[in-house]
Structure formats: C-alpha cells, structure tokens
Amino acid sequence: MANRIERKSRLGEDLLIFWGRCSKILYQYVVVAVFLLGAIGVAVAALAANWLVRPKRPVAGAKGETYECGLETQGPTWVRFKVSYFLYALIFLLFDVETVFLYPWAVKFQVMGWFAFAEMIVFIGILVLGLWYAWKEGALEWK
Amino acid sequence: MAGGGNVVATWLNTWGFPPWLNSLLTGIIYLVGVLAFIFLNVIYLIYLERKVSAYMQQRLGPNRVGPRGLLQSVADALKLLGKEDIVPRHVDKWVFLVAPIAIFIPAVLLYAVIPFGRGLIAADLNIGVLYFLAVSSTTTIAILMGGWAANNKYALLGAMRAVAQMVSYEIPLVFSILGVVMLVGSLKTTDIVAAQEDVWFIFWQPVAFLIFFIAANAEVNRGPFDLVEGEQEIIAGPYVEYTAMRYALFFLSEYANLVSVSALAVTLFLGGWQGPWLPSWLWFIIKLYIMILLFMWVRWTFPRIRIDHLLKLNWKFLLPLSLVNILVTGVGIKVYQWLSPGRW
Numbered sequence: 048m049a050n051r052i053e054r055k056s057r058l059g060e061d062l063l064i065f066w067g068r069c070s071k072i073l074y075q076y077v078v079v080a081v082f083l084l085g086a087i088g089v090a091v092a093a094l095a096a097n098w099l100v101r102p103k104r105p106v107a108g109a110k111g112e113t114y115e116c117g118l119e120t121q122g123p124t125w126v127r128f129k130v131s132y133f134l135y136a137l138i139f140l141l142f143d144v145e146t147v148f149l150y151p152w153a154v155k156f157q158v159m160g161w162f163a164f165a166e167m168i169v170f171i172g173i174l175v176l177g178l179w180y181a182w183k184e185g186a187l188e189w190k
Numbered sequence: 191m192a193g194g195g196n197v198v199a200t201w202l203n204t205w206g207f208p209p210w211l212n213s214l215l216t217g218i219i220y221l222v223g224v225l226a227f228i229f230l231n232v233i234y235l236i237y238l239e240r241k242v243s244a245y246m247q248q249r250l251g252p253n254r255v256g257p258r259g260l261l262q263s264v265a266d267a268l269k270l271l272g273k274e275d276i277v278p279r280h281v282d283k284w285v286f287l288v289a290p291i292a293i294f295i296p297a298v299l300l301y302a303v304i305p306f307g308r309g310l311i312a313a314d315l316n317i318g319v320l321y322f323l324a325v326s327s328t329t330t331i332a333i334l335m336g337g338w339a340a341n342n343k344y345a346l347l348g349a350m351r352a353v354a355q356m357v358s359y360e361i362p363l364v365f366s367i368l369g370v371v372m373l374v375g376s377l378k379t380t381d382i383v384a385a386q387e388d389v390w391f392i393f394w395q396p397v398a399f400l401i402f403f404i405a406a407n408a409e410v411n412r413g414p415f416d417l418v419e420g421e422q423e424i425i426a427g428p429y430v431e432y433t434a435m436r437y438a439l440f441f442l443s444e445y446a447n448l449v450s451v452s453a454l455a456v457t458l459f460l461g462g463w464q465g466p467w468l469p470s471w472l473w474f475i476i477k478l479y480i481m482i483l484l485f486m487w488v489r490w491t492f493p494r495i496r497i498d499h500l501l502k503l504n505w506k507f508l509l510p511l512s513l514v515n516i517l518v519t520g521v522g523i524k525v526y527q528w529l530s531p532g533r534w
Contacts, residue, residue, distance in 0.1 A: 072316070074209055074210065074212075074213040075213070075313040075314065075315055076313070076315075077210065077213035077214055077217055078213060078216055078217035078220065078302060078312050078313040079217075079299065079302050079313050079315075080217070081214060081217030081218055081220075081221055082217065082220075082221055082224070082298055082299050082301070082302050082312065082313075083295065083299060085217075085218075085221040085225070085298065086294055086295040086297070086298035086299060087291060087295060089225060089294070089298070090290065090291040090294040090295070090439055091291065093435050093438070093439060094290075094291075094435050094436070094439075096271060096435070097270075097271055097272075097273075097275060097434050097435035098275070100271060100272050101271075101272055101273060101274050101275055101434060102274050103274075104274060106276055106277065106278070106279065110276060111276070111277075111278050111279035111280075112278065112279065112280075113278055113280055113340075113341060113342050113431070114278070114342065114430060114431060115342060115343060115344060116425070120342070120343065124341050124342060124343050124346055125338075125341065125346075128350060129350075131354075132350055132353065132354050135354055135357065135358055135501065135505075136353070136354075136357060138505070139357045139358060139360070139361065142361045142509075143360070143361070143364075146361075146364045146365070146368075149365075149368055149516075150320055150368070150371065150377070153368045153371040153372045154371060154375055154376060154377060155375070156372045156375065156520065156523065157372070157375045157523060157527070158375070161524065164520055164524060167520075168517070168520075171513060171516070171517070175510075175513060178505075178509070178510075182505075182506070187501070187502070187505045187506060188498075189497060189498035189501055189502070
C-alpha cells in the first residue's frame with residue numbers, strides 16, 4: 048500500500064519535472080491564448096454594442112439586393128474562376144514550403160560550417176531552376 | 191516564470207502568484223494595453239491619413255469636428271456604431287457573419303511578439319518572427335471569406351485579387367527577413383533588437399529593407415498595391431456588402447495591420463526601441479510613426495498599378511532579388527567569420 052503511494056507520488060514528481068521543462072515555453076502561449084480569446088471577445092462585444100443601439104428594420108425589397116452600383120446583378124457569382132490565380136497559388140506553395148526549410152537553416156547559419164552553406168545553395172539552386180522553368184514556360188505571365 | 195526582463199511579469203512575480211496565474215495576468219495586462227494602443231492609434235491614424243493626403247493634394251482635410259478636426263474619427267466611429275446592420279439576401283450567411291471577427295483576431299494576435307520597449311513584450315516567443323508571419327498570413331483567409339460570402343461580383347474580384355497579391359508578396363517578405371535572421375541567429379524579436387545596439391540592420395541589409403517595405407505595402411493592401419479595394423473600379427472590394435460595425439472591424443483591422451507591420455519593420459531594421467537619451471518606448475513610437483508616414487507618403491504618391499505588373503514585379507524582380515540577397519548575406523557572413531575567427 049505504502050509502496051503504491053510512493054510510486055504514485057514519484058510519477059507525480061516526474062510529471063512535475065517534465066511540466067517544469069515544458070512550462071517555460073508553454074506559459075508564453077498562455078499569453079497568446081489570452082490574446083486570442085480577448086480578440087474574439089472584443090470583436091463580439093463590438094458587434095453586440097452595435098446590435099444594442101442600431102435601428103432594427105427588416106431587410107425587405109431592394110435593400111437586401113446585391114449592391115453592384117445600382118445595376119441588377121447578372122448571372123451567378125460563384126462560378127469557376129480564372130486559372131492564372133491557381134498557377135500563382137501553386138508556385139507560392141512551392142516557395143512557402145521552402146521557407147519552412149530555410150528558417151531553421153538561417154537561425155543556425157553562423158554555427159554551421161561551409162558544408163551546410165553549400166548544401167543550402169544547392170537546395171536554393173534547384174528551386175531557382177524550378178522558378179526559371181516556370182518563367183520559361185510562361186506560368187508567371189498574367190494571361 | 192515568464193520574467194526574463196519582462197517588466198510586467200517581473201512586477202507580478204513579486205506578488206508570489208503561481209506561474210500559470212502569473213502568465214494569465216501578464217496576458218490580460220498586455221491585452222488591455224495592446225487593445226488601447228490599437229484603438230488609439232487607429233482612430234488617430236485615420237485622421238492622420240486624411241490630413242496627410244489632404245495636404246499632399248493641397249486641400250485642408252477634416253477640420254469641422256473638434257479643434258482642427260481632431261474628433262472627426264471619433265465621430266465616424268460613433269456613427270458606425272449606431273448604423274443599421276444589413277445582411278443582404280443572397281449571401282452565404284455564416285461565413286459572411288464570421289469574416290469580420292476572423293480578420294480582427296490575427297490583427298490583435300500579431301501584437302503579442304512586438305517589443306514596444308525595454309522589457310515591454312507580451313510573449314517573447316522563441317519563434318517570434320515566424321509566429322508573426324504565420325499569423326499575418328491568415329488575414330488572407332478572412333478577406334477571402336468576406337469576399338466570397340458576399341455573393342457580389344466586385345467582392346469576389348477583390349477577394350481573388352487579395353489572395354493572389356498577398357500570397358505572392360509573402361514570399362519576398364519572408365525571404366527579406368531571412369537575411370536579418372542569419373545575422374542574428376535567432377527568431378526572438380528581443381534578440382533581434384538587442385543585436386542592433388551598435389548598428390541598425392537597415393545598414394547591413396538595405397536591399398532586404400527595400401524588399402520588405404515594398405512587400406509589406408502589398409501585404410497590407412495599401413499604396414500602389416490597393417487593387418483589392420480599388421475604389422474606382424470595384425468600389426471597396428471584399429467589403430462592399432458590409433455595413434455598420436462589421437465594416438468597422440474590417441477597417442480597424444486594416445489599420446491595425448499597418449501599425450503592426452510598421453512595428454515589425456522597426457524591430458527588424460530600425461533598431462527597435464534602441465536609442466539614446468529618450469525612454470525606450472518613446473523611441474519605438476517615434477520610429478513607428480516614421481515608418482507609418484513613409485507608408486502614407488508612398489500611398490498618396492504613386493498611382494495604383496495593374497495586376498499583371500503587380501505580379502511581374504513580385505515574381506520576376508523581388509523574388510530573384512531576395513534570393514540574391516540571401517546568397518550575398520551568407521557569403522558575407524562566412525567571409526567575415528573566416529577573416530576574424532576570434533570573434534565567433
């Protein structure tokens with residue numbers, strides 16, 4: 048019985064030590080969480096204040112229509128969209144993934160040797176090659 | 191717990207609270223401070239923007255409400271508070287209602303990692319700069335939500351432009367910061383400020399600053415890159431169907447983002463709160479307003495550029511230039527290390 052209690056308390060201690068290691072970083076995210084909740088709270092409060100004081104008239108007739116400079120809207124809005132946007136999105140995705148690799152490299156750049164430098168040059172070089180190919184194929188043109 | 195030179199956290203430590211309560215209270219105190227900072231700045235930035243643009247165009251600007259029109263923005267805010275909230279009939283209702291809240295959240299969250307002065311930072315995250323970039327990129331989603339849900343062709347056009355533009359210019363923005371990160375060897379904003387005690391990074395990274403400035407202009411949809419709103423062609427883009435407080439939240443977030451991106455520029459390139467004689471927070475505010483005025487100057491000087499030119503400038507000029515900047519910075523640091531092995 049006593050043994051079990053002891054083991055239990057030791058587990059508790061281990062957890063505390065583990066928590067102690069994590070907490071230094073995690074407590075900073077408590078602040079971020081407070082900011083997140085606070086932002087939602089303030090936005091909702093602003094809308095609620097607006098709801099309290101504004102005139103509440105039903106949206107009837109032309110008031111609820113889509114406003115396109117007074118002309119009636121023609122055809123559906125939610126249609127298939129110009130493909131150029133998606134091409135740019137694809138290239139963006141490529142380079143955004145690259146940043147994920149580049150940031151840790153940049154942080155540790157000074158303590159790493161020439162090898163890491165050369166390696167990253169090769170990595171960027173491949174991407175530049177990709178950019179050059181996209182450029183050549185006209186993916187960067189707005190058509 | 192969260193001490194480490196943080197003024198508020200250190201002060202709270204003297205009370206002997208448990209660490210979680212300490213962090214919670216730190217967060218609440220900073221949140222109140224940041225919200226006050228945002229609201230005051232935005233109210234007077236709108237006034238400043240109208241005055242600056244007016245003087246640039248040889249007009250007087252707002253001068254009726256209060257002395258020299260100083261209360262104009264306050265009156266506008268109160269007016270928006272009392273306005274009817276119209277939800278048009280054909281909108282995608284829930285997305286339409288959530289979008290203004292969704293755009294306000296990142297606008298506030300960004301201020302968590304800004305060092306306002308010596309020890310004045312809400313959360314000194316070890317990934318500070320990355321956190322800033324990650325959170326700021328979610329603004330795009332909120333604008334897309336607003337534009338898509340409105341079921342309005344102008345709004346949808348604006349939203350699509352917003353996505354294309356903000357997504358594209360994020361790349362040079364991120365790459366231009368890499369040079370600074372390489373020089374400092376840390377993503378903590380406080381470390382970056384501390385590293386600029388002798389020389390500001392604008393002198394080591396002038397090209398990066400230029401790229402950052404242009405890309406930041408596009409990220410906050412201002413200046414020559416305001417195609418998203420394009421008042422003369424698509425009225426107000428994604429915001430066209432919004433009224434009252436929902437519109438106000440979009441407007442507020444836009445100016446809050448202008449302030450935070452200027453604050454990041456100050457932190458990364460202009461030495462943050464460092465400066466002689468004056469208190470550190472005052473230096474920060476002075477530099478912040480220099481950056482903001484620079485943004486305003488650009489906005490009211492250049493005409494709006496066309497979307498194909500916009501994307502061409504980004505992909506065919508800024509992106510290669512930022513890559514070259516990384517390369518030159520890397521070679522520079524390595525050569526410097528090689529020449530003076532004792533210092534490293």
